[in-house]
Amino acid sequence: MKRKLRMGMIGGGKDAFIGAIHRLAFNMDGLVEMVCGALSIRPDIAKESGDALFLSPERNYLSYEEMLEKESKLPADQRMDFVTIVTPNFAHFAPAKMALEKGFHVVIEKPITFSLEEALELKEIVDRTGLLLCLTHTYSGYPMVKQARAMIREGALGAIRKVWVEYPQGWLSKLSEREGNAQAAWRTDPGKSGKAGSMGDIGTHAAHLAEYVSGLRITHLCADLNIMVPGRMLDDDGNVLLKFNNGAAGALLASQVAAGEENALKLRVYGEKGGLEWSQMEPNTLLVKWLDAPAQILRAGSNYGAHLSHYATFNCRTPGGHPEGYLEAFANIYRNFALTLSARMEGRSAPQEAADYPGVEDGIRGMAFIETVVASGKSGEKWTPYVI
Numbered sequence: 001m002k003r004k005l006r007m008g009m010i011g012g013g014k015d016a017f018i019g020a021i022h023r024l025a026f027n028m029d030g031l032v033e034m035v036c037g038a039l040s041i042r043p044d045i046a047k048e049s050g051d052a053l054f055l056s057p058e059r060n061y062l063s064y065e066e067m068l069e070k071e072s073k074l075p076a077d078q079r080m081d082f083v084t085i086v087t088p089n090f091a092h093f094a095p096a097k098m099a100l101e102k103g104f105h106v107v108i109e110k111p112i113t114f115s116l117e118e119a120l121e122l123k124e125i126v127d128r129t130g131l132l133l134c135l136t137h138t139y140s141g142y143p144m145v146k147q148a149r150a151m152i153r154e155g156a157l158g159a160i161r162k163v164w165v166e167y168p169q170g171w172l173s174k175l176s177e178r179e180g181n182a183q184a185a186w187r188t189d190p191g192k193s194g195k196a197g198s199m200g201d202i203g204t205h206a207a208h209l210a211e212y213v214s215g216l217r218i219t220h221l222c223a224d225l226n227i228m229v230p231g232r233m234l235d236d237d238g239n240v241l242l243k244f245n246n247g248a249a250g251a252l253l254a255s256q257v258a259a260g261e262e263n264a265l266k267l268r269v270y271g272e273k274g275g276l277e278w279s280q281m282e283p284n285t286l287l288v289k290w291l292d293a294p295a296q297i298l299r300a301g302s303n304y305g306a307h308l309s310h311y312a313t314f315n316c317r318t319p320g321g322h323p324e325g326y327l328e329a330f331a332n333i334y335r336n337f338a339l340t341l342s343a344r345m346e347g348r349s350a351p352q353e354a355a356d357y358p359g360v361e362d363g364i365r366g367m368a369f370i371e372t373v374v375a376s377g378k379s380g381e382k383w384t385p386y387v388i
């Protein structure tokens with residue numbers, strides 16, 4: 001590719017959280033430049049945010065409709081190639097649909113849409129247009145997550161029997177949505193977040209990680225969803241028992257009222273021969289536990305190639321001991337998407353490792369998880385009263 005890919009952002013202004021992380025991530029490899037934006041629902045903040053990022057005034061748009069309309073009419077050597085959508089869940093589908101129908105590839109935040117129906121419709125549009133869609137399930141971008149997935153794929157653990165994933169956070173331990181916290185406000189509002197609260201916000205990450213690493217599919221679940229903070233409208237805590245398509249059993253815990261916890265996502269997967277353990281807050285380490293041999297500690301690092309799968313080393317940037325983290329994992333998703341898109345635009349094939357980023361099918365799995373977990377949480381069938 002003789003130039004950077006041109007990108008526009010919807011959401012992610014000065015009033016937002018994740019948009020700034022996206023900008024750090026796509027800038028890391030120099031493959032993408034941001035040429036336009038509709039950065040906030042509030043026109044004054046959109047303008048101020050675009051000015052601060054040195055967007056040219058005529059491409060610092062005040063609404064995503066204006067941006068997609070005007071960009072689609074620019075000459076091919078100027079208009080953006082793809083759009084990144086970093087708005088709250090209720091404002092994902094409409095801009096994604098419009099972007100695809102105007103001929104733009106899409107990077108979109110999770111959960112992919114507000115409802116399962118919207119996700120299925122989005123897949124139809126992706127299929128019809130033949131355009132690319134990348135879903136930013138960040139945690140699948142870590143090298144040692146890719147190492148875990150590769151080892152399970154190669155059969156190192158034998159048949160998988162048990163998958164445990166836990167995702168405790170503490171930041172919603174108070175009724176922050178009533179105290180001016182904008183991120184809490186829409187996440188706890190059923191009209192903006194969707195059917196689920198914590199299960200949609202972080203449970204979907206946990207479910208994606210469990211399926212991505214194990215290579216299995218959840219087929220049944222039994223959910224206990226809770227609202228722990230009085231006055232809240234959506235679940236802020238939940239425990240889910242899982243059944244997988246090979247008969248493996250599992251458990252998924254997601255809570256945003258685990259007071260004092262930061263972002264303690266942790267996955268454990270066990271097969272016939274051993275198990276794997278990975279923690280998001282210690283992401284460069286993968287613990288491997290063997291039934292008949294001493295445990296191993298595998299570490300990320302571009303110089304440890306002999307010990308790691310090519311999927312892991314492809315996503316390592318620094319030598320061992322020079323920590324990589326959240327931003328690099330995010331950047332890996334962008335880089336893999338960008339490599340795939342530029343290869344497509346030049347009519348050549350990208351490295352197979354670059355195709356390894358989440359897409360619309362993962363988005364549908366996430367929305368199905370939300371639907372099922374909420375239905376199960378409401379069902380009266382699941383609990384057996386204690387017999388005494």
Ligand SMILES: NC(=O)c1ccc[n+]([C@@H]2O[C@H](COP(=O)([O-])OP(=O)(O)OC[C@H]3O[C@@H](n4cnc5c(N)ncnc54)[C@H](O)[C@@H]3O)[C@@H](O)[C@H]2O)c1
Pocket residue numbers: 010011012013014015016017018019038039040041042063064086087088089091109110111136137138182183186201
């Ligand atoms: N991948 C991850 O790890 C991760 C982490 C955090 C958030 N997210 C997801 O990112 C999305 C945004 O979350 P956030 O915490 O940054 O939200 P936020 O409330 O901090 O920011 C949302 C932004 O979208 C803008 N916006 C809303 N409607 C818009 C519209 N119609 N047009 C243009 N801009 C509009 C707001 O003005 C704001 O700038 C959510 O879907 C969330 O689930 C993902």
